[in-house]
Amino acid sequence: MSAAHRLTPDQQQFYRANGYLLGLPPVYSPARMKRINAELPNLLALLRPGETAGDIREWHHTSTYLYEIVMNPAILDLVEGILGPDFYVWGSHFFIKPPHSPGTVPWHQDAYYWPLSPCNTVTVWVAFDDVDEGNGGMKLIPGSHLGGLIKHGRTADANATLSLGLADGSAFSPDTAVQFRLKAGEVSLHDDRAIHGSQGNPSDRRRAGLTIRYSGTNVKPDLAVSPDFVAHLCRGTDTYGHTPYAAAPTTRYGRKDYRRNEAPAEGYQLNPVETANATQ
Numbered sequence: 001m002s003a004a005h006r007l008t009p010d011q012q013q014f015y016r017a018n019g020y021l022l023g024l025p026p027v028y029s030p031a032r033m034k035r036i037n038a039e040l041p042n043l044l045a046l047l048r049p050g051e052t053a054g055d056i057r058e059w060h061h062t063s064t065y066l067y068e069i070v071m072n073p074a075i076l077d078l079v080e081g082i083l084g085p086d087f088y089v090w091g092s093h094f095f096i097k098p099p100h101s102p103g104t105v106p107w108h109q110d111a112y113y114w115p116l117s118p119c120n121t122v123t124v125w126v127a128f129d130d131v132d133e134g135n136g137g138m139k140l141i142p143g144s145h146l147g148g149l150i151k152h153g154r155t156a157d158a159n160a161t162l163s164l165g166l167a168d169g170s171a172f173s174p175d176t177a178v179q180f181r182l183k184a185g186e187v188s189l190h191d192d193r194a195i196h197g198s199q200g201n202p203s204d205r206r207r208a209g210l211t212i213r214y215s216g217t218n219v220k221p222d223l224a225v226s227p228d229f230v231a232h233l234c235r236g237t238d239t240y241g242h243t244p245y246a247a248a249p250t251t252r253y254g255r256k257d258y259r260r261n262e263a264p265a266e267g268y269q270l271n272p273v274e275t276a277n278a279t280q
């Protein structure tokens with residue numbers, strides 16, 4: 001485990017202004033990350049025919065292997081610097097692009113999909129591999145979280161791994177995007193309204209990342225839309241009582257079973273509040 005790092009006022013200010021943060025100290029040493037990667041096949045072995053690594057969503061509820069990552073104190077320290085002392089974790093989702101895979105992630109804002117209100121969610125993207133422009137690393141439009149939510153449409157990109165996205169040039173300029181570059185064991189942070197996406201991976205290198213979603217305890221899930229929504233309190237106390245909490249898992253590798261129609265393939269539910277308010 002790597003040494004704890006508390007965000008500096010400058011880092012907090014940068015995140016507030018730009019909607020993302022890079023340049024953080026690693027949360028796992030190379031040796032630890034190697035051991036984490038060595039265990040990953042045990043999780044992949046639980047996938048059913050037709051499923052891909054992208055179907056490993058919220059398995060931190062059922063696998064101590066992932067629960068330990070989402071509860072890593074070095075990660076929680078970073079999140080606390082953004083969300084403050086009281087927050088929970090509710091989401092985890094692998095984005096793995098094998099070598100020579102065309103799959104793209106279209107430009108999108110996470111909050112457009114999630115049945116959560118208000119917008120107060122941070123994603124921690126944990127690099128399982130070195131990621132950069134060569135293997136389809138993520139890109140993000142700085143400051144785009146400040147402009148509100150934009151209506152998403154069906155994407156025309158046949159390689160897209162999400163069904164909805166924002167067309168290039170629709171109310172933002174992709175030329176201003178920042179390329180995320182991380183070493184295995186490092187993380188980036190991004191705001192749930194920041195526009196981001198990624199290209200395919202033409203390289204010989206795998207590009208694997210685990211996204212983890214943390215929300216302030218003031219965030220209320222719409223349980224009518226996502227009746228299975230459940231969280232784990234990470235830090236502090238929850239005086240709001242909006243969110244159901246689950247017990248920690250006890251099995252090293254366990255899969256979550258999805259209810260029929262529970263979630264579309266991309267793993268998000270459309271956010272009824274935010275889609276109604278989105279502007280074009």
Ligand SMILES: O=C(O)CCC(=O)C(=O)O
Nearest residue numbers: 095105123138197198211
């Ligand atoms: O890993 C990627 O390329 C995209 C990740 C993403 O869309 C997300 O964190 O919401």
